[in-house]
Amino acid sequence: MAISFLLILSIGLYFKANGQDCRLIIRGKVIHLENNESIPGAYVWIEEINNGTITDDSGNFQFRNLCPGEYTIKIQFLGHQEIIEKIILGSNSFNKTFRLQEEATDLGGVEVHGHRDAVQTTTAISALYGERLLEARGENLGESLKRIAGVTTFSTGNSIAKPVIHGLHSNRIMILNNGIRLEGQQWGAEHAPEIDPFLANEITVIKGAETVRFGPEAMGGVILVNPGEIPTGKNHQTDLYLVGGTNGRTGNLSISHASGFEKIAGLGYRVQGSVKRGGNVRSPEYFQGNTGMSEMNFSGALNYTSSKIGTELYYSFFNTELGILRDAHTGNLSDLEEIIENGRPFTNADFTYEINNPKQIVSHHLAKLKAHYHLNDRWKANLQYGFQLNQRQEYDRRRGDLNSRASLDLELFTNTLDLFVDHTHENALSGTWGINVIQQANSNVPGTGVTPLIPNYDMLNFGLYLMEKYSKGPLELEGGLRYDYRTVNTARYIGNELEEADLSYNNVTAFLGAYYQISPTVSFRSNLGSAWRPPNVNELFSQGLHHGAAAVEIGDADLQSEKSLKWVNSLEFEGKKTSGEITVYANQIQDYIYLNPTGETFVSLRGTFNVYEYLQANAFFWGFDFSGSYEINDAFQAYAKGSIIRARNTETDEFFPFIPSDRMDWGIMYRIGTESINHNFTLSNILVAQQKREPSFDLAPAPPAYALFNLAYRYQVPFQGNRLNLGLQVQNLFNTEYKEYMNRFRYFTADMGRNILLKINYQF
Amino acid sequence: MKNLRKLPIYLLAAGLFAFASCESDDPIQENEGEVITDVTLLFTELDNAGNPAGLTFSFDASDPEGIEVGGAPTVETVALEAGKTYRMQIEVRNSIENEDITEEILEEADEHQFFFLGSAFSGSSAPLTYVYDDESGELIGVRGIVTVAANPSFNNAQMRVVLRHDLDKNYPGADSPNFENFVQAGGETDLDITFPLVLN
Numbered sequence: 001m002a003i004s005f006l007l008i009l010s011i012g013l014y015f016k017a018n019g020q021d022c023r024l025i026i027r028g029k030v031i032h033l034e035n036n037e038s039i040p041g042a043y044v045w046i047e048e049i050n051n052g053t054i055t056d057d058s059g060n061f062q063f064r065n066l067c068p069g070e071y072t073i074k075i076q077f078l079g080h081q082e083i084i085e086k087i088i089l090g091s092n093s094f095n096k097t098f099r100l101q102e103e104a105t106d107l108g109g110v111e112v113h114g115h116r117d118a119v120q121t122t123t124a125i126s127a128l129y130g131e132r133l134l135e136a137r138g139e140n141l142g143e144s145l146k147r148i149a150g151v152t153t154f155s156t157g158n159s160i161a162k163p164v165i166h167g168l169h170s171n172r173i174m175i176l177n178n179g180i181r182l183e184g185q186q187w188g189a190e191h192a193p194e195i196d197p198f199l200a201n202e203i204t205v206i207k208g209a210e211t212v213r214f215g216p217e218a219m220g221g222v223i224l225v226n227p228g229e230i231p232t233g234k235n236h237q238t239d240l241y242l243v244g245g246t247n248g249r250t251g252n253l254s255i256s257h258a259s260g261f262e263k264i265a266g267l268g269y270r271v272q273g274s275v276k277r278g279g280n281v282r283s284p285e286y287f288q289g290n291t292g293m294s295e296m297n298f299s300g301a302l303n304y305t306s307s308k309i310g311t312e313l314y315y316s317f318f319n320t321e322l323g324i325l326r327d328a329h330t331g332n333l334s335d336l337e338e339i340i341e342n343g344r345p346f347t348n349a350d351f352t353y354e355i356n357n358p359k360q361i362v363s364h365h366l367a368k369l370k371a372h373y374h375l376n377d378r379w380k381a382n383l384q385y386g387f388q389l390n391q392r393q394e395y396d397r398r399r400g401d402l403n404s405r406a407s408l409d410l411e412l413f414t415n416t417l418d419l420f421v422d423h424t425h426e427n428a429l430s431g432t433w434g435i436n437v438i439q440q441a442n443s444n445v446p447g448t449g450v451t452p453l454i455p456n457y458d459m460l461n462f463g464l465y466l467m468e469k470y471s472k473g474p475l476e477l478e479g480g481l482r483y484d485y486r487t488v489n490t491a492r493y494i495g496n497e498l499e500e501a502d503l504s505y506n507n508v509t510a511f512l513g514a515y516y517q518i519s520p521t522v523s524f525r526s527n528l529g530s531a532w533r534p535p536n537v538n539e540l541f542s543q544g545l546h547h548g549a550a551a552v553e554i555g556d557a558d559l560q561s562e563k564s565l566k567w568v569n570s571l572e573f574e575g576k577k578t579s580g581e582i583t584v585y586a587n588q589i590q591d592y593i594y595l596n597p598t599g600e601t602f603v604s605l606r607g608t609f610n611v612y613e614y615l616q617a618n619a620f621f622w623g624f625d626f627s628g629s630y631e632i633n634d635a636f637q638a639y640a641k642g643s644i645i646r647a648r649n650t651e652t653d654e655f656f657p658f659i660p661s662d663r664m665d666w667g668i669m670y671r672i673g674t675e676s677i678n679h680n681f682t683l684s685n686i687l688v689a690q691q692k693r694e695p696s697f698d699l700a701p702a703p704p705a706y707a708l709f710n711l712a713y714r715y716q717v718p719f720q721g722n723r724l725n726l727g728l729q730v731q732n733l734f735n736t737e738y739k740e741y742m743n744r745f746r747y748f749t750a751d752m753g754r755n756i757l758l759k760i761n762y763q764f
Numbered sequence: 765m766k767n768l769r770k771l772p773i774y775l776l777a778a779g780l781f782a783f784a785s786c787e788s789d790d791p792i793q794e795n796e797g798e799v800i801t802d803v804t805l806l807f808t809e810l811d812n813a814g815n816p817a818g819l820t821f822s823f824d825a826s827d828p829e830g831i832e833v834g835g836a837p838t839v840e841t842v843a844l845e846a847g848k849t850y851r852m853q854i855e856v857r858n859s860i861e862n863e864d865i866t867e868e869i870l871e872e873a874d875e876h877q878f879f880f881l882g883s884a885f886s887g888s889s890a891p892l893t894y895v896y897d898d899e900s901g902e903l904i905g906v907r908g909i910v911t912v913a914a915n916p917s918f919n920n921a922q923m924r925v926v927l928r929h930d931l932d933k934n935y936p937g938a939d940s941p942n943f944e945n946f947v948q949a950g951g952e953t954d955l956d957i958t959f960p961l962v963l964n
Contacts, residue, residue: 331929331953338947347932347950397930397952400868402797413786443789449797456788493793495829605800605827605837607956 022067025093030059030075030100039100041428041471042077045520052474052517054428074520075100078120119224120469122478122513123208123527124570124583126150126627129201134725135712137759138243138252138276141175141197145223148205149641150583150625152660155743156190158248158281158752159293159322163193164742165207166585167621167645167659168220171536172562174210175223178301178314180368180386181215183414183440187454187536189744194318194364194390196297198241198254198274201228207583207625209529209566211509212465212480215436219531219564220587230268230303230312232260240762241274247755248292249351250278266305273298279353280323284737284753289349290323290356307374314368322362323355328748329397329547332607336550340700340747357395357403365389378425382434384418396547402449407547409445410454414438431468437461442537444492451544454537455492455499461485474517478527481510486534490541503540505561507532526569535559539593539614552602553595554613562616564589573628580628585621592619592649594656597697617651640666646693654695661691661702661741673716682712691741700747703739708732719762727759796860802826803925803957804855809848810909816851825957828859841960842923844892847914851897853907854878854925856955866906873898875930876954877938878905879946882924884961886942891916891963892923894941903939912963919963927955 030042038059045052046063048071055061068089075083080100087094119125126148128136136144142153142161153161154169162169175182175193184194197203204224211218231237236259243252256272276295280287299316327345330336339346365388372382393406420434438461444452467480485506492499511529518524542555570583596615601608627641642664647656667684686709691702711730716723735754739746803825809818827837844850856865869876880894893911898904905927931938931951938949 326930327950329952331951332956334956335947335953342948346948398798399865399872399929399954415786439786441786441788444791446792446794449795451794451796452791456791458788491788491791493791496793498791603836605803605825605955605957607953 022065024066024068024089025062025064026066026071026073026087026089027062027093027095028060028073029097030055030061030077031097032100032102039077039080041424042075042080042100043473045074045076045517047072047074047520050519052520054471054473119204119206119213121206121208121210121213121527122469122476122515122525123206123210123529124525124568124585125204125206126581127202127204129203131714133201133203134759134761135714135727135729137198137241137254137761138245138250138757139197141193141195141203141223141225144197144203145205149581149627150207150623150643151205152643152663152742154189154658155740155745156192157288157291157325157328157743157745157749159278159291160190160192162186162189162191163205163223164660165205165221165223166587166623166625167647168587171217172219172533173221173223174214174218175225176214177225177316177366178227178368179224179370179384180366180388180416181438182364182366183388183412183416183438184362184364184390185392185410185412187538190324190360191362191392192320192322194320194362195225196274196295196299196316196318197225198256198297199227199272199299199316200225202226207570207585208513208527208568209509209511209531209564209587211529211531212467212482212511215438215463216461216484216486216507216531217533219533219562219566219589227270227272227299227301227314228258230260230270230301231258232266232268232303232305234262235260238764240760240764242760243757244759245278245755245757247752248278248281249353250276252276268303269301270303271298271300277353280349280351282351282753283344283750284735285750286344287349287351288325288749289345289347290326290358292323292353292355293320294355295320309371309373311371312368314366314370316364316366318362318364318366320360320362321355322360324358324360325745325748326356326358326397328745329358330550333550333601333609334607336699336747345749357397359395361393361395361406363391375421378423380422382418382420382422384416386414386416388412388414388416390414398449405448406445407448407450408453409448411443411445413441415440428471429468430471431466433466434464436463436465438463450547451494452492453542453544453546455490455501455541457488457490457537459486459488476515478513478515479511481508483508484532488534488537490537492541494543501540501557503557505534507561507563521573521575523572523574524570525572526567528565528567531564531566533562533564535561535593535614542614545609550609552609552611554611556614559593559614559616560591562589562591562593577631578628580626582624582626584624587621589619589621591616594649599697617649619647619656620650621645621647635670635672637669637671638667639669640664642666655693657695657698658742658744659691659693661705662689663687667710677717678715680712680714680716682710684710684712686710688740702741703746706736706738706740708736708738709734720764722762722764724763725759725761727757727761729757729759731755731757796858797863799858799860800856800865800955801828801859802855802857803955804857805842805925805959806853806855807842807844807850807910808853809850814909823959825959826859837957839957839959841962843962843964844910844912846891846912846916846963849909849911851907852894852910854905856927869904869927870900870906873900873902873904874933875951876904877928877931877933877946878908878941879926879928879943880905880908880923880941881926881944882922882958883918884921884923886944889917891918891921892961896941903933903941905941908941916963921961921963923959923961925955925957925959926953928952929954 030039042055145151152164155161206222238257241254254274258270260268279292281291301314367387370384390412394408396407417437424430440459463484465482469478487504509530513527542553566587568585600611623645625643629639647659670681690705713728715726808820811817823840825839895909896903931949935949
């Protein structure tokens with residue numbers, strides 16, 4: 001009804017307008033390139049008049065009352081390449097059909113034009129893909145993510161890096177491996193995420209509280225590690241990556257192959273594997289003993305799509321063996337104090353690939369089955385099931401036969417089930433309603449000869465959620481609500497005593513967000529979300545010596561769930577030469593759980609240990625991150641990014657340990673050549689301030705500020721009709737000796753020295 | 765197509781099966797194999813020729829719970845006579861598992877070494893002198909000779925006994941039983957006990 005009314009009105013206006021100066025009309029229809037079906041809800045913007053509209057049910061749009069002249073029209077639709085076209089209006093009105101091409105069918109290049117976010121959210125979101133991801137290849141997940149402003153790492157040596165989003169890490173952020181929440185032993189500071197970054201063709205960071213969408217614990221943010229689309233039809237693509245590094249004499253190889261089946265329309269697959277091997281890492285002055293690593297990963301996917309049904313079967317396997325710096329494993333407090341005073345390892349190691357105790361062997365299996373079914377044009381039913389098995393073995397230096405036995409040996413099974421429906425309606429309302437079940441079983445594998453650090457447990461989490469989004473022109477409004485109920489049953493022997501506990505938690509979380517396209521170049525996002533995290537088993541039940549850390553840690557079974565409220569605002573500017581983004585946030589956390597030094601020591605035959613206990617207090621985090629770039633001319637481009645975080649215990653008015661210090665990264669890029677053959681040079685400088693906001697107790701004061709220089713060169717060239725990328729990077733160009741506050745091993749050793757990397761990527 | 769339509773049902777069934785079949789194992793008591801609960805210093809007086817003369821007597825340091833939180837170790841006072849020479853043997857036990865850890869130390873002689881520090885051993889006026897005298901000839905400290913000064917300049921000294929594990933035994937200075945900077949030889953501390961010493 002409304003449409004025909006508009007149509008009549010416009011025709012009326014058209015005739016009335018004819019011949020007059022400023023009564024011209026631009027009319028159009030937006031359709032799919034592939035099947036000529038109309039696209040309702042596409043966003044159309046005319047730059048010169050600063051006005052936009054969305055297409056109606058038949059894909060039509062129009063702009064009235066236009067004067068003669070030149071207009072730039074921009075058409076965008078989710079998952080499709082945008083169209084930008086110049087239109088010259090003379091004396092007549094303009095009419096055209098625009099065909100949008102789907103992005104998924106374009107697997108050809110490294111550079112993704114018209115990038116689509118992995119999740120449609122009103123929260124601040126940043127992604128690593130294309131050239132930037134190419135430059136990060138060979139780094140672990142944490143290191144790669146440092147390229148995004150506001151993301152740092154909490155690391156243990158050079159091979160274990162946990163991503164930190166806005167000052168929160170471990171169980172306070174969530175990592176999704178192709179849509180499945182990664183369930184490993186993330187509670188440990190020295191437990192790196194069990195995921196191979198090579199499987200991703202895009203890594204996305206959501207900087208807001210996203211508990212409603214993804215379940216408990218997504219308090220500080222979410223990291224989505226997503227593989228590329230699987231082709232259908234006879235398209236195929238093979239990617240080969242070779243990375244070699246001088247520091248640690250590291251070698252890294254990854255191959256992936258994706259293809260569709262020609263005979264069965266809609267069916268496609270991808271297989272991917274990577275291996276990595278590295279030896280002792282070198283600080284500028286010395287080798288760090290026993291810091292070698294080896295990694296072997298595999299993933300595979302099978303995909304079937306038809307007009308009604310889509311299914312995906314996915315499996316990924318991660319396997320790593322990591323050496324832990326020998327000198328970081330101390331027997332008691334005086335050992336620890338001596339090495340901290342020494343400031344570097346006592347042992348003078350040589351280079352070797354050999355990995356001895358202390359070490360970790362971790363493997364992670366993840367299988368996923370995803371299916372959706374189009375109930376009708378508006379409703380889609382989805383099912384996603386994930387199975388995970390995480391096996392973690394940690395070896396210490398021990399006497400006799402025990403040395404060949406793990407002192408921590410855990411096996412964690414996780415099942416996740418998501419059932420949800422999506423709907424989209426012509427009144428621009430869309431949403432998701434669903435249920436989410438997480439079931440987990442953790443077992444200590446017997447035979448370690450040590451009372452387990454955490455008990456065996458069974459966990460069941462049941463969640464109900466709904467989210468709705470309303471879009472109108474440049475405005476999107478989003479809100480959601482979720483209820484979770486969780487039970488945890490634990491059992492463990494301490495000596496001869498069987499200790500059991502049955503705990504339950506429940507919580508309601510909600511969020512409200514908005515996205516507004518202020519002008520074609522400026523957009524604003526704001527999101528207020530609550531989140532919760534039930535206490536972890538280690539926080540509840542730790543009891544005894546943390547081997548190697550010379551610390552006695554005492555849990556508290558009465559801990560309450562953490563609850564937080566995070567408000568994130570981000571302003572994005574995307575101009576012709578300048579682009580930039582600033583994100584400002586505040587996060588109020590109630591009952592924040594932290595490990596507090598009691599100031600007491602515990603004396604045993606082995607010597608003295610510091611005693612730590614898990615406490616709760618209200619915390620307040622705030623800060624901002626920024627990133628921006630400016631094209632000086634065709635060849636030169638400058639960029640800068642940085643972040644500032646402030647965190648306080650508002651009850652005791654103290655600072656928390658391991659909060660990233662202020663930092664920025666800025667540099668200049670020089671590009672020469674054509675679209676297909678080009679040379680890229682980047683000189684960058686990383687500046688990290690000293691953390692002056694330290695807690696009153698720390699084993700060693702925060703290390704001084706440091707500055708690092710990095711140099712990168714990339715050469716892109718067609719090779720036998722395919723694409724070849726050659727890269728040479730020098731990290732820590734001047735071999736500067738420094739210690740990063742967020743590295744737990746800063747007590748024992750300086751960080752990694754100069755590293756020269758050669759990277760080859762061939763796509764055919 | 766018909767089969768595919770039923771796919772979600774099959775998946776649901778498979779999912780429910782996986783959920784039901786996944787439970788944690790019953791916990792099992794761990795044998796605390798590495799814990800040291802008792803350290804005994806055995807002294808046997810030696811005559812001028814170095815042969816045992818007299819009875820063997822001992823002093824204990826024990827912590828029945830090992831390194832569990834709660835219990836504090838009890839350490840006996842070592843009483844020796846001025847001017848005498850003793851053979852000192854160290855026995856290390858795990859009484860929870862009834863294991864003799866001394867044997868393990870001897871088996872891994874290249875990775876273990878006792879150091880003797882504190883006012884009883886360190887410094888030129890220290891009342892005690894220690895010499896390694898292990899059966900294998902290696903420097904371990906499971907067996908050694910302690911000589912008490914004839915006229916000790918002070919009484920009530922502290923005998924600090926440290927067992928290092930995984931150290932570099934060839935590190936310069938590590939051949940001295942009184943090597944103060946033992947941490948520089950690498951490794952970690954397995955035992956660090958201070959016995960009070962009274963000289964009669």
